[in-house]
Amino acid sequence: MVAAAEHIWLGRLVNAFAFIGAGGHHAGRDFFGGYCCFNDVAIAIERLREAHGLRRVAILDTDAHHGDGTRDVYQDDPAVLHVCLCGTDHVSADGTKVDVAVYRRCLEAGSRSDEVYLEAARGAFASRIRSFRPDLIIWYFGFDGHRGDYGDLGLTAACYTGLVGLTLSLAGEMCGGRLLVVLGGGSRTDLASTLIPPIIARLADAGA
Template sequence: MTTAFYTHPACKLHEMGADHPESPLRLSTIDDYLITSRIDDLVLHCEAPLATEDELALVHTRGTIARIKEHTPEFGYYPLDGDTLLNPSSWTAARAAAGAAIAATKAVLDGEVENAFCSIRPPGHHATPDEAMGFCLFNNLALAAKHALDVHGLERIAIVDFDVHHGNGTQAVFENDPRVLMVSFFQHPCYPYSGTEFISKNMLNLPVPAYTDGALIRSLVEQHWLPALHAHQPQMIFISAGFDAHREDLIGQLGLVEADYAWITMQIMQIAKQYSFSRVVSCLEGGYNTSALGRSVVAHIKVLAGLD
């Protein structure tokens, strides 16, 4: 089973201040853990291209794209909101993150690799078509999914989001689109305080309270996600892989561990094998305790690559 690992050097140049949790150290730690776990040589390393503005426009308005491009500063920071800042490398990094997700999708659909993990930042699942927010500039995963649907012509895809926060941006892109089933769990109440009202039929949101542990999450996946995914029979699966639901990650208060992420990934892979020719693209979202992040990503990639 060939698993591609997509990233780009520019993704480590975007930063939002020394104390910001969404830091370049996240990707460096993932790199280190791949090496120490001895799986670095077992994945296919690919450098992402930069997404074009036309590709970004598959999801985002031209005004949103222009705002990020034009407000990327020559030095210092430009605040888009209280948590989301631009530095001189942000425009390039955002295009690299989006480009990785799109390139991974192309590679999987062209049969070059079976699946892919995109080690990218800034993350994306809070970015709506017309607003960057929540550490996110462009919605990398939504762009990849739109590429599969609108460029490659897939008829049914699934999106799985296991970040501790609701993927409000992804929901905004795909709500009421019958081609897409999105399944997620997330801590509630928690930023961005969405995902519990006025839900369209193709969104299967599972809000859970703080301190929910992995055993309950597994039960919810079995009871709700898996029947819906079997019913939808997706031709490709996209994963918003946020690892901030880990019990060591203080940005949220859920109780997952590496074994839970491996188990969830295995359930997704079984669905993908049955309906999708094992076609999966996973994009990094949250995860801010770097040790927990590195360990969890390794657990996730081992299942993607059939190493466990």
Template sequence: MDCPVVSKDLILRVHDFELLEDVTADPLCSTAWHSAGGVVKAAEMVYEGSLRNAFCYIGAGGHHAGKRLFWGYCCFNDVVLAIENLRENKGEVRCAILDTDAHHGDGTRELVEGDENILHFCICMKDFESSDGLRIDRNYRGLDKKEYIEIIDEFSVRVDEFSPEMIFWYFGHDTHTGDYADAGLTVDEYMEISKKLKGLAKSVCDEKLVVVLGGGMLPNVAKASTLTVIKELLKP
């Protein structure tokens, strides 16, 4: 599917005008308009049922983009833009976000703060849980593969209780062995997580799962891991 350009009007419902200007001036954000537009379109199609699920192979990231600031090759917050677009057209859509990029999704956390219809669960480098149980961080450092997967199971329990209409998964292969945030994971773990999340989406929200590519720098890992996740999503 071709990626449309995200609209300026939608951007300004999520981000301040100053961020829009800064992104426009930053050559590292040249793909941001189509990257965010692709996630917005994919989420819309999955929600409407014309796609069962989606994998968004983006060129510019999203989870470090907040209201006014962006960093880490993240320009526009693609997932929050997608949710805002759904809500504009479909009503108060209830969503769960899992972020397995190794770095904390600070921009996403800022933008969804106080929203009781969004569950944000981030596996990063710290532990935190809000009083309402809707903002959760779990520290992956020092865990083995089995313990990491157990965090995914915790997310599944939270989602089952939360009952969202759609699940978003920020998938970063920076957690792969040898990549820059090495968590000791391999393609086998990515396959297992994909199976779990696909099954979870099937049980709670009619298979509505949108996967958005996150961080990672090794070309061979990028190819193997993304193809593995995509193949798992394509299975009936």
């Protein structure tokens, strides 16, 4: 994960998919939970900052649950835009910490939940990132909100296809294509094996 971030930052790769065992977004400064012992995204960001001069980074968190650990680490850091799709609506005073309440909206939308979720992601992330101007985009890709997984929001593969398109196009527009996708929550191997290869294929096409 840290190596993937460094390869991107140093121009050896345009983008990467970090296929890791467990995500880290529930690990904060002095607590951990939800099978997250270390906050891998924060560790990668801090490595790039200390060793390579990274300044501004934007994180889109599409795990079904609130990224409380990542939020804790970067709560007072205006150089990190953290947009998290979860169960509450919140925008910090400086506009860099954002939660979007998608639970109810998706459940009410029924078969239109993909559309509603993507619209929420676009509305919260795309609009802010253009004024934020990050050097790197990180997509914390949880798929536990897929229909039938433990964070079921009724989402299907179409939602994740839309999200990879969104993050790739924003990375292309804002930061030379630099996009790191990090595997977050999700428990079903059948879903993983269906959802992940097309995402990697899209990244590979964009990076070729």
